[in-house]
Amino acid sequence: MTRFIVNKNVLILHLTVLIWGFTGVLGGLISISALHLVWYRVLIAALSLFIYFIFAGKSVHVTRDRLIQFLLVGGVVGLHWVLFFHAIKISTVSVTLVTLSSVTLFTSILEPLINKKRISKADVTIGVVIVFGIYLIFKFEFQYVWGILCGLACAVCASVFSILNARMVKHTSPTIITFYEMLGAFFWVSVMMLFTGDFSQEMWLHGEDWAYLLLLGIICTAVAYVLGVAVMKELSAFTVALTTNMEPVYGILLAILIFGHKETMSLGFYIGAFIVLGAVFLYPYLKTKFAKSKVDLTQKEI
Numbered sequence: 193m194t195r196f197i198v199n200k201n202v203l204i205l206h207l208t209v210l211i212w213g214f215t216g217v218l219g220g221l222i223s224i225s226a227l228h229l230v231w232y233r234v235l236i237a238a239l240s241l242f243i244y245f246i247f248a249g250k251s252v253h254v255t256r257d258r259l260i261q262f263l264l265v266g267g268v269v270g271l272h273w274v275l276f277f278h279a280i281k282i283s284t285v286s287v288t289l290v291t292l293s294s295v296t297l298f299t300s301i302l303e304p305l306i307n308k309k310r311i312s313k314a315d316v317t318i319g320v321v322i323v324f325g326i327y328l329i330f331k332f333e334f335q336y337v338w339g340i341l342c343g344l345a346c347a348v349c350a351s352v353f354s355i356l357n358a359r360m361v362k363h364t365s366p367t368i369i370t371f372y373e374m375l376g377a378f379f380w381v382s383v384m385m386l387f388t389g390d391f392s393q394e395m396w397l398h399g400e401d402w403a404y405l406l407l408l409g410i411i412c413t414a415v416a417y418v419l420g421v422a423v424m425k426e427l428s429a430f431t432v433a434l435t436t437n438m439e440p441v442y443g444i445l446l447a448i449l450i451f452g453h454k455e456t457m458s459l460g461f462y463i464g465a466f467i468v469l470g471a472v473f474l475y476p477y478l479k480t481k482f483a484k485s486k487v488d489l490t491q492k493e494i
Contacts, residue, residue: 201423201426201427202423202427202435204419204422204423205419205420205423205427205435205436206435206438207419208416208419208420208423209435209436209438209439209442210438210442211411211412211415211416212412212416212439212442212443213289213438213439213440213441213442213443213444213445213446214412214442214443214446215408215412215443216276216280216285216288216289216443216446216447217285217443217446217447217450217451218404218407218408218412219276219277219280219281219285219408220280220281220284220285220447220450220451221400221404221450222401222404222405222408223398223399223401224394224395224397224401225278225281225390225394225395226273226274226275226276226277226278226280226281227274227278227381227384227385227388227390228385228390228394228395229277229405229408230270230273230274230277230377230381231378231381231382231385231395232397232405232409233273233405233408233409233413234269234270234273234374234375234377234378234381234409235378235409236405236406236408236409236410236413236414237370237374237409237410237413237414238371238374238375238378240409240410240413240414240415241367241370241371241374241414242371244367244414244418245367245371250367252368252371252372254364254368254372258360258364259372261356261360262360262369262372262373262375262376263372263373263375263376263379264376265353265356265357265360265373265376266372266373266374266375266376266377266378266379266380267376267377267379267380268349268352268353268356269349269353269373269374269376269377270376270377270378270380270381271349271380272346272349272350272353273377274381274384275342275343275345275346275349276288276292276342276343276346278342279291279339279340279342279343279346280339282336282338282339282342283333283336283338283339283340283342283343284336284339284447284451284454284455284457285443285444285447285451285455286443286444286447286448286455286457286461286465287329287333287336287339287340287343287457287461288339288342288343288346289439289440289443289444289447290329290343290440290444290461290464290465290468290469291326291329291339291340291343291344291346291347292343292346292347292350292440293322293347293437293440293468293469293472294322294326294343294344294347294468295347295350295351295354296318296319296322296471296472296475297318297319297322297323297347298347298348298350298351299351299354299355300312300315300316300318300319301315301319302348302351302352302355303351303355306355306356307355312479314475314478314479314481315479317478318471318472318474318475318478321467321468321470321471322467322468322471322472324467325464325465325466325467325468325471326340326344326464326468327464328460328461328463328464328467329460329461329464329465329468331460331464332457332458332459332460332461332464333457333458333460333461353373357369366417367417367418370417374413437469437472437473437475437476440469440472441469444465
């Protein structure tokens with residue numbers, strides 16, 4: 193029975209990651225700019241989560257200090273998504289998803305600095321491999337240089353808010369955090385649009401944009417997040433990390449299936465992508481092996 197529950201949760205997690213991978217495809221399908229797209233996305237996600245809280249009968253009350261923290265981190269989340277969708281608009285889904293995978297590299301550098309810990313040898317090793325893979329992508333897909341740079345900046349933002357969320361989730365519900373971060377993202381993106389004059393006719397939705405945005409905001413953001421958190425309570429961190437690394441793979445395959453020739457890249461890109469994704473997949477395994485060998489060494493010394 194327990195094995196069935198675990199297998200069921202693994203399937204749900206894969207479904208969730210597949211939905212996350214589809215996010216990039218939706219970014220390519222929606223006709224409005226990245227800034228407008230994110231504005232609609234976070235608004236829809238926040239409203240969806242608020243409705244969820246009402247039906248679940250849960251309180252959204254937090255302290256003033258916590259609220260400020262969540263709203264500020266929400267600004268980083270909003271910037272992350274603006275850069276993500278802008279990268280897709282000016283390059284391709286495949287380029288953006290591969291460069292976004294460098295979040296592992298930036299986390300290996302930023303997490304020890306923020307949490308004041310020693311940098312892991314496994315982190316350094318994986319980081320060097322990822323840098324080499326990204327170098328190949330730069331070399332062979334230089335026409336997408338700005339898309340690659342936006343993807344890398346997007347990965348830095350993802351690393352920062354992931355590290356901060358890992359701290360905050362210890363004392364606050366993940367769903368509460370997400371709700372207020374969506375509100376924070378909405379606020380900061382609105383401020384950005386106010387100063388740039390982007391509250392204009394260009395943000396009006398056309399044709400199928402409504403359907404794509406509802407799918408993006410409700411299914412790919414609110415529902416996928418709730419599913420992801422639910423299964424993480426039952427599965428090991430290693431299983432979750434390994435499965436989550438499938439997101440760029442699913443996203444690239446979906447993009448090739450939907451956009452066809454537009455997503456066809458050079459051989460150099462695929463070699464670089466293989467190196468980056470291979471390093472990302474190896475990362476949880478190396479971390480586990482390194483931690484185990486460290487424990488064994490400690491026990492021998494005792």
